[in-house]
Amino acid sequence: MIIDILTLFPEVALAPLSESIMKRAQAAGIVQIRAHQLRDWAVDKHQKTDDTLCGGGPGMLLKPEPLFAAIEALRGPDTLVVLMTPQGKVFRQAVARELSLRPHLLLVCGHYEGVDQRVIDELIDLELSIGDYVLTNGAIAAAVVTDAIVRLLPGALGDERSSVEESFQQENLLEAPAYTKPAEFRGLRVPEVLLSGNHRKIAEWQREQALLRTKKNRPDLLP
Numbered sequence: 001m002i003i004d005i006l007t008l009f010p011e012v013a014l015a016p017l018s019e020s021i022m023k024r025a026q027a028a029g030i031v032q033i034r035a036h037q038l039r040d041w042a043v044d045k046h047q048k049t050d051d052t053l054c055g056g057g058p059g060m061l062l063k064p065e066p067l068f069a070a071i072e073a074l075r076g077p078d079t080l081v082v083l084m085t086p087q088g089k090v091f092r093q094a095v096a097r098e099l100s101l102r103p104h105l106l107l108v109c110g111h112y113e114g115v116d117q118r119v120i121d122e123l124i125d126l127e128l129s130i131g132d133y134v135l136t137n138g139a140i141a142a143a144v145v146t147d148a149i150v151r152l153l154p155g156a157l158g159d160e161r162s163s164v165e166e167s168f169q170q171e172n173l174l175e176a177p178a179y180t181k182p183a184e185f186r187g188l189r190v191p192e193v194l195l196s197g198n199h200r201k202i203a204e205w206q207r208e209q210a211l212l213r214t215k216k217n218r219p220d221l222l223p
């Protein structure tokens with residue numbers, strides 16, 4: 001899989017993807033992640049990429065010329081062109097799973113007040129938001145989306161089970177509480193059932209706890 005990120009801040013997008021599992025996935029050839037400087041496609045001598053809003057209003061918008069040139073240069077016949085924007089469809093695990101099946105993503109990062117609507121109308125296949133809040137920089141959102149997708153690619157996680165058994169993968173339930181050794185710490189004991197070796201009982205307890213946690217923290221997920 002190839003993920004191209006188009007941004008005014010390539011270092012911001014790449015920094016979180018340069019360590020640990022993301023680093024190993026790239027070294028193993030599971031994914032190729034490239035960040036591109038939008039300014040390289042600016043057309044005027046000042047390399048201007050933004051301008052004021054038509055009709056007035058505060059802030060600046062990314063201009064169409066550099067974005068058209070960059071997207072047309074970077075996309076191919078199998079590319080899904082995605083715009084990172086708080087106005088987009090909300091990114092969830094199911095969306096990550098769908099996107100992980102695509103051969104090539106081009107993540108276009110907004111900045112300032114966003115991008116000229118003509119870019120969206122003509123070039124963008126999907127507008128994606130990572131949540132109901134506004135970031136200063138779409139490159140942060142692109143790194144989040146890339147991480148969530150890459151960890152789903154076969155071979156990216158050491159233990160394949162960990163992406164199958166986690167939250168949101170089965171039903172719409174959060175994960176049950178988890179414990180490691182020691183069995184007692186500062187008088188706080190690991191629940192006995194988890195030390196019992198009884199796999200049926202453990203599975204029952206985990207489901208019960210997952211339901212309780214979902215009710216408490218994310219009642220919106222329950223029917």
Ligand code: ADE
Nearest residue numbers: 084085129130134135141
């Ligand atoms: N750019 C700014 N805020 C964003 C968000 N919540 N999701 C995606 N891109 C963004």
